[in-house]
Amino acid sequence: MPWDRLHPNLLWAMGGIFALLLVASLVTGILTRRNPQKNLRELQARVKSWWIMASVFTVAMSVGRGVSLAFFAFVSFLALKEFLSVIPTRRADRRVLFWAYVTIPLQYYWIWEVWYGLFIVFIPVYAFLFIPIRMLLIGETKGFLAAVATVHWGLMTTVFSLSHLAYLLVLPPLEGFGAGGPALALYLVILTQLNDVAQYVWGKALGKRKVAPTVSPGKTLGGLLGGVATTTALAVLLAPLLTPLTWKHALLVGPLLGFVGFFGDLSISAIKRDLGRKDTGELIPGHGGILDRVDSTSYTAPIFFHYVWWAFY
Amino acid sequence: MDHPGETMAKEDTPLHWLRTLFFLVIVRPLVLVIVGLNVRNRRALPFRGPAILAANHNSHLDTLALMSLFPLRRLPQVRPVAAADYFLRNRWLAWFSQRIIGILPLKRGANRRDLETQFAGIDAALERGDVLILFPEGSRGEPEQLARFKTGLGMIACRHPTVPVIPILLHGLGKSLPKGEAVLxxxxxxxxxxxALQGFEDRKRCMGAFEQEMQRLAEHADFPAWE
Structure with missing residues (x-):
């Protein structure tokens, strides 16, 4: 069984996720029973989708490194596809977009090979230079800058940034930290996703002052600060279980992830507002598209990765 | 092949096991995972035939996508109507089109007086309770632009007034695999x-209602620019 290979700390954390989901389902059930006149369909759909996402993620993390990397590569693929589907693109660039997709298996292959040097420069240097070359060979100059810039932005967020989460998986265990890379990835995912939920819940509970009225009118200062506080508490609590971080480190990482995740969320909101859309897709019932779910992770993953890299490796 | 559908020889009918395998292993992963469909108003899709799905046509993927809307076990009853002159133009394509995709070949531009033989295959399929897939635009036009609808749909609908016609607007497949491109x-x-539209006695009124519904669907749609 693959479960034997998992560090007990990982199993505890995964158990914690499902315990939390159980609570969420119970609360949703009670709310539905108490307010039969209220339409709680979206909340129910959201919780149900969380169950599915948590289950898929748990299986993907448990079976083995190859499966985990393939899973994250697939998430990058879905996110890039969704991005390219909602933005304006040029007909002439079909073949260019094909190459944009090709970067995904390559980027994740560097991770499989634990080839840090190429992993870190492949998209920002080689893809950055190659994508415009492919466009130049087609020769369409009308809208060139907008086209090349949007492809780069898509690759940087959906492939480069997200792949940092996958690179955490291949980080070797340290002395006194046996759980290793998978635990770091789990720590990042738990904090980022719960930060989203906490900001939403705190915003509903005590949010008044709008923090980014033009970008996302639903976001409030109360929600942001409440979310960051919750994330920080959780960061300190989970650090000894899943990371080599001391409580001092965790006290810094918590707010860092809280604020950065907020801006990741906001950047996708800005894109949706720019395009006049409510969500980026309908892949995940109650949540929207896959970009709506991984937006904050695209910001927190590189930030957390480089913090850990700098501090321990 | 003068009167396709009139008497179906055995080698013209779908090979169900190979067809199911092909859709399970190749078509569904391609259409549902690599491409990915956002289906709106799925409830309006009839679970049982007879029915006619009438969609706009931009890509060879259109047929595969519409066929993937149904559970695999319904596949034997789902038949795309396709141009005989194009899909039966050589032996290999004819074999693949008829035995694997399971098309009902239709002779385009046939003599008006010869309607009975032209529509024989379609009539028989609808009487069997099949779901037919029809592209009233004729061939795949300019990607992602609605072309004029041909009235063959109206004729078929009037011949079968109890069979519902389901208008379907597709978008995005013409971007993924447009006419003349080999790279997906x-x-x-x-x-x-x-x-669903049904109960028409007049071909023009049927086409009018169909066009109106397609326009309504297009208004709901929110497509990013692709020029």
Whole structure:
């Protein structure tokens, strides 16, 4: 069984996720029973989708490194596809977009090979230079800058940034930290996703002052600060279980992830507002598209990765 | 092949086991995972035939996408109507089109007086309770632009007034695999399913109602620029 290979700390954390989901389902059930006149369909759909996402993620993390990397590569693929589907693109660039997709298996292959040097420069240097070359060979100059810039932005967020989460998986265990890379990835995912939920819940509970009225009118200062506080508490609590971080480190990482995740969320909101859309897709019932779910992770993953890299490796 | 559908020889009918395997192993992963469909108003899709799905046509993927809307076990009853002159133009393509995709070949531009033989295959399929897939635009036009609808759909609908016609607007497949391109580039594809039309006695009124429903679906749609 693959479960034997998992560090007990990982199993505890995964158990914690499902315990939390159980609570969420119970609360949703009670709310539905108490307010039969209220339409709680979206909340129910959201919780149900969380169950599915948590289950898929748990299986993907448990079976083995190859499966985990393939899973994250697939998430990058879905996110890039969704991005390219909602933005304006040029007909002439079909073949260019094909190459944009090709970067995904390559980027994740560097991770499989634990080839840090190429992993870190492949998209920002080689893809950055190659994508415009492919466009130049087609020769369409009308809208060139907008086209090349949007492809780069898509690759940087959906492939480069997200792949940092996958690179955490291949980080070797340290002395006194046996759980290793998978635990770091789990720590990042738990904090980022719960930060989203906490900001939403705190915003509903005590949010008044709008923090980014033009970008996302639903976001409030109360929600942001409440979310960051919750994330920080959780960061300190989970650090000894899943990371080599001391409580001092965790006290810094918590707010860092809280604020950065907020801006990741906001950047996708800005894109949706720019395009006049409510969500980026309908892949995940109650949540929207896959970009709506991984937006904050695209910001927190590189930030957390480089913090850990700098501090321990 | 003068009167396709009139008497179906055995080698013209779908090979169900190979067809199911082909759709399970190749078509569904391609259409549902690599491309990805956003289906709106799926409830309007009839679970049982007879029915006619009438969609706009931008890509060879259109047929595969519409066929993937049904559970695999319904596949034997789902038949795309396709141009005989194109899909039966050589032996290999004819074998693949008829035995694997399971097309009902239709002779385009046939003599008006010869309607009975032209529509014989379609009539028989609808009487069997099959779901037919029809592209009233004729061939795949300019990607992602609605072309004029041909009235063959209206004729078939009037011959079968109790059979519902389901208008379907497809978007995105023409970006993924347009006419004349061999490289597939994935984009999420939108499938807008309209409300069923039926009970027509007049071909023009049927086409009018169909066009109106397609326009309504297009208004709901929110497509990014692709020029």
């Amino acid at each position: 580039v994935p984009f999420f594809c939108d499938v807008f399913i309209g409300d």
